[in-house]
Amino acid sequence: MQNQLRHEILPNQSHDERARQAFAQSLKLHLAAKVVQGNRDVYERRVRPEFERQQGRPPKDRREVAGGMRKEPYYQLWGALQRTSQEICWNSVLESIERQLPDMAQRAQPPENPIGSLTLDTSVEQPIYMSALDIHCMPGGYATERMADDVSAGALYDRGVYIYAMGGFGADNGAMGRTTIDVFRQLFPDRSPLRILDLGCTVGHSTLPWAEAYPGADVHAVDVSASVLRYGHARSEALGVEVNFRQANAERLPYEDASFDLIVSHILLHETSTKAIRNILAECHRLLKPNGVTLHVDLSLYGGMDPFEAFMLDWDTQANNEPFWTAYREMDPKTLMTDAGFTAESVVSAHISRTGLAAHVFSDNRDAGGRKNWQCIGAVKAAKLETSETVA
Numbered sequence: 001m002q003n004q005l006r007h008e009i010l011p012n013q014s015h016d017e018r019a020r021q022a023f024a025q026s027l028k029l030h031l032a033a034k035v036v037q038g039n040r041d042v043y044e045r046r047v048r049p050e051f052e053r054q055q056g057r058p059p060k061d062r063r064e065v066a067g068g069m070r071k072e073p074y075y076q077l078w079g080a081l082q083r084t085s086q087e088i089c090w091n092s093v094l095e096s097i098e099r100q101l102p103d104m105a106q107r108a109q110p111p112e113n114p115i116g117s118l119t120l121d122t123s124v125e126q127p128i129y130m131s132a133l134d135i136h137c138m139p140g141g142y143a144t145e146r147m148a149d150d151v152s153a154g155a156l157y158d159r160g161v162y163i164y165a166m167g168g169f170g171a172d173n174g175a176m177g178r179t180t181i182d183v184f185r186q187l188f189p190d191r192s193p194l195r196i197l198d199l200g201c202t203v204g205h206s207t208l209p210w211a212e213a214y215p216g217a218d219v220h221a222v223d224v225s226a227s228v229l230r231y232g233h234a235r236s237e238a239l240g241v242e243v244n245f246r247q248a249n250a251e252r253l254p255y256e257d258a259s260f261d262l263i264v265s266h267i268l269l270h271e272t273s274t275k276a277i278r279n280i281l282a283e284c285h286r287l288l289k290p291n292g293v294t295l296h297v298d299l300s301l302y303g304g305m306d307p308f309e310a311f312m313l314d315w316d317t318q319a320n321n322e323p324f325w326t327a328y329r330e331m332d333p334k335t336l337m338t339d340a341g342f343t344a345e346s347v348v349s350a351h352i353s354r355t356g357l358a359a360h361v362f363s364d365n366r367d368a369g370g371r372k373n374w375q376c377i378g379a380v381k382a383a384k385l386e387t388s389e390t391v392a
């Protein structure tokens with residue numbers, strides 16, 4: 001397996017820390033490649049026949065699958081191992097970060113002549129959907145400040161997500177951005193956006209590929225967390241990529257109307273809430289120039305999905321501190337986009353089947369557990385604005 005791309009800000013690892021992190025990654029890979037599939041056998045051989053015997057028909061949705069599956073010892077064992085692997089993954093990284101916190105904050109100080117920028121705003125507060133719990137069991141979530149000029153949440157995400165994704169987001173964790181660029185180019189082959197905004201950028205894993213793909217573009221990236229932005233700015237400077245990072249809530253953005261050609265997000269929406277998604281998409285509509293495009297890559301939606309697969313995907317809501325994961329998957333792209341002001345004809349929805357994601361585990365549109373992975377939803381702002389709208 002490839003190693004993570006090293007850059008000046010990536011936390012160092014001692015021999016023992018490296019060994020623990022390698023174990024966490026191998027355990028995750030083993031569960032994804034060898035163990036999770038056993039649940040399908042349990043379902044086909046025991047749970048489904050028993051349901052059919054009682055009801056005279058197969059389960060029609062994930063809730064009906066859940067009744068039988070949750071009682072199965074194999075499912076319980078897999079779930080316990082999966083949860084344990086999450087905790088080991090984050091903890092193996094956190095202990096190495098805590099040891100080098102002051103040094104990392106020092107290394108992440110912005111250079112004298114940065115090529116990009118970092119704008120922090122202490123008045124921006126964490127929304128409740130972030131502060132109420134440690135998302136996907138990541139200790140402290142994205143916005144915990146452990147010291148002045150803290151970068152620890154950014155460091156934890158950078159290293160931790162590489163292990164979490166089993167290296168499947170690429171050496172630079174950038175495959176999600178590159179994949180969305182592919183989708184954009186396939187859908188809009190003649191476009192070359194000049195002003196791009198990435199929402200919920202964390203440390204810029206997906207933002208940097210956009211800046212590299214469109215070198216003349218003015219690339220902006222926002223997040224509510226100062227810690228991830230400090231780290232992200234230092235990382236992009238270390239990698240020599242120009243990005244303007246800003247602390248802001250994507251539900252209420254500090255940019256002028258009609259000021260971007262393209263607005264994207266990568267795995268942001270499912271970590272917010274129904275209300276927040278509606279606010280974020282309405283902001284996209286406000287901020288796009290006429291004919292501008294918005295694209296959001298995130299979890300695959302449940303529409304049309306096999307009930308067993310949908311049930312398996314629910315696990316993260318039940319056991320991995322992903323409270324909104326299921327609710328997001330139940331949404332309908334057309335309703336979301338038209339409610340935000342886009343026309344129904346302009347809505348796009350693309351399953352990502354040819355991806356650079358986790359090539360060693362995933363094939364086509366599935367991962368090793370048979371689970372569908374990503375879906376890109378979006379829309380184009382009407383070229384002619386309604387009379388009630390104003391253009392800056």
Ligand SMILES: C[S@@+](CC[C@H](N)C(=O)[O-])C[C@H]1O[C@@H](n2cnc3c(N)ncnc32)[C@H](O)[C@@H]1O
Binds near residue numbers: 200203249
């Ligand atoms: C899963 S991470 C996104 C990963 C990142 N886009 C990438 O591709 O690497 C979710 C991020 O969204 C941020 N976030 C959540 N709600 C937000 C909001 N309302 N406004 C801005 N950022 C938000 C979190 O702080 C976190 O950094």
